[in-house]
Amino acid sequence: MLRKLVLLFVAVLMLSLIPNVHAFVKTQGHVCDVDFVAEKVGDPNWVILDGRGKAEYEEGHIPGAVNYGKPVVQVLKHPVDGRVVSIKDAEKLLGQIGLDNNKGLIIYGAKGDYHVTCEQLPIWLGMKQYYYLDGGYEAWVKGGKQVQTDAVKPSPAVFKADPAKMNKKLYVSTKEMIDIAKKQPKNVTLIDTRSSAEYNATENSTLRQGRIPGAISIPVDMNLEKDTKKMLSMEALAELYKDVPKSNLVIVYCHRGCRTAYSFFALEWLGYKNVRIYEDSWIVYGARPDTPIENEHYINLRPIVSGAKDVPGIKARLDYLEERLNKLEKK
Numbered sequence: 001m002l003r004k005l006v007l008l009f010v011a012v013l014m015l016s017l018i019p020n021v022h023a024f025v026k027t028q029g030h031v032c033d034v035d036f037v038a039e040k041v042g043d044p045n046w047v048i049l050d051g052r053g054k055a056e057y058e059e060g061h062i063p064g065a066v067n068y069g070k071p072v073v074q075v076l077k078h079p080v081d082g083r084v085v086s087i088k089d090a091e092k093l094l095g096q097i098g099l100d101n102n103k104g105l106i107i108y109g110a111k112g113d114y115h116v117t118c119e120q121l122p123i124w125l126g127m128k129q130y131y132y133l134d135g136g137y138e139a140w141v142k143g144g145k146q147v148q149t150d151a152v153k154p155s156p157a158v159f160k161a162d163p164a165k166m167n168k169k170l171y172v173s174t175k176e177m178i179d180i181a182k183k184q185p186k187n188v189t190l191i192d193t194r195s196s197a198e199y200n201a202t203e204n205s206t207l208r209q210g211r212i213p214g215a216i217s218i219p220v221d222m223n224l225e226k227d228t229k230k231m232l233s234m235e236a237l238a239e240l241y242k243d244v245p246k247s248n249l250v251i252v253y254c255h256r257g258c259r260t261a262y263s264f265f266a267l268e269w270l271g272y273k274n275v276r277i278y279e280d281s282w283i284v285y286g287a288r289p290d291t292p293i294e295n296e297h298y299i300n301l302r303p304i305v306s307g308a309k310d311v312p313g314i315k316a317r318l319d320y321l322e323e324r325l326n327k328l329e330k331k
Helices: 002-017 036-038 052-060 087-096 114-124 136-142 173-183 235-241 256-268 281-285 302-306 314-330
Strands: 046-050 104-108 130-133 187-194 206-213 249-253 275-278 294-298
Touching: 002 281, 036 046, 036 104, 036 136, 104 114, 104 136, 114 130, 114 256, 130 136, 173 249, 173 281, 187 275, 235 256, 249 256, 256 275
Parallel strands: 046 104, 104 130, 187 249, 249 275
Antiparallel strands: 206 294
């Protein structure tokens, strides 16, 4: 009898040590579930930011959540090239929603909307506590949680990025990326989170198409469940990233930076210690004439020019761009 009890105790203990590969409880890395968020509703030590647009926010949002009146990606990132705002501007904008250095931040959007993470700006700023709601607003509603329709007016606060706490190495510069692309060191893994079409140069919106030399393709949606858009299980993610050495520096990039979100979270979950984001991403890399490109192709402007003959100014501008492309091709 005693032997059976001992064996039962050992079995229970071993089961408790096995990580839950199908889901996480409340938080995992910088990702949280709806129960965690529910615990923070009404807590003065937390700010919940609804990163969706004004119309979606007014239709219904998590109680107490604040909103910028437009998608957060249009606030914390440049509207054209998508670079994150300066430290000074970020401090001001975060203070506007009531965030100070002693408060945690939870951000959410629609399910699968990577834009709301804004290239992990809160991590770069060294924020005390920051989480992204897995599955977005839809997960909150599906979980039967309370919904609010009245807009929440935040009390302005003062947030200051502490240089000692900032993750200053989170972002890789274009200068660094060019050097890596030229040398292709074996201890660096590049992950392209754009679509397969962009990776293979059959779809693009920059002057030059292709990929950074040596980059592997893991499109953003591969990290998510098809319907719920929640992160895959630890087991599935481990299989997805099995060929990425944990000892390597891992750099993720996409077109403007936002699609790096879920690969970043996944690698964090899996225990990768040196993960960085190429913040400029392809919109900058593919527009420069001096960047090494694998499977290089150029955008075809002739169909656009032909369709713009009657639009004053546009044809002249496109002709100028095509002339530049012709010069690049001759180099």
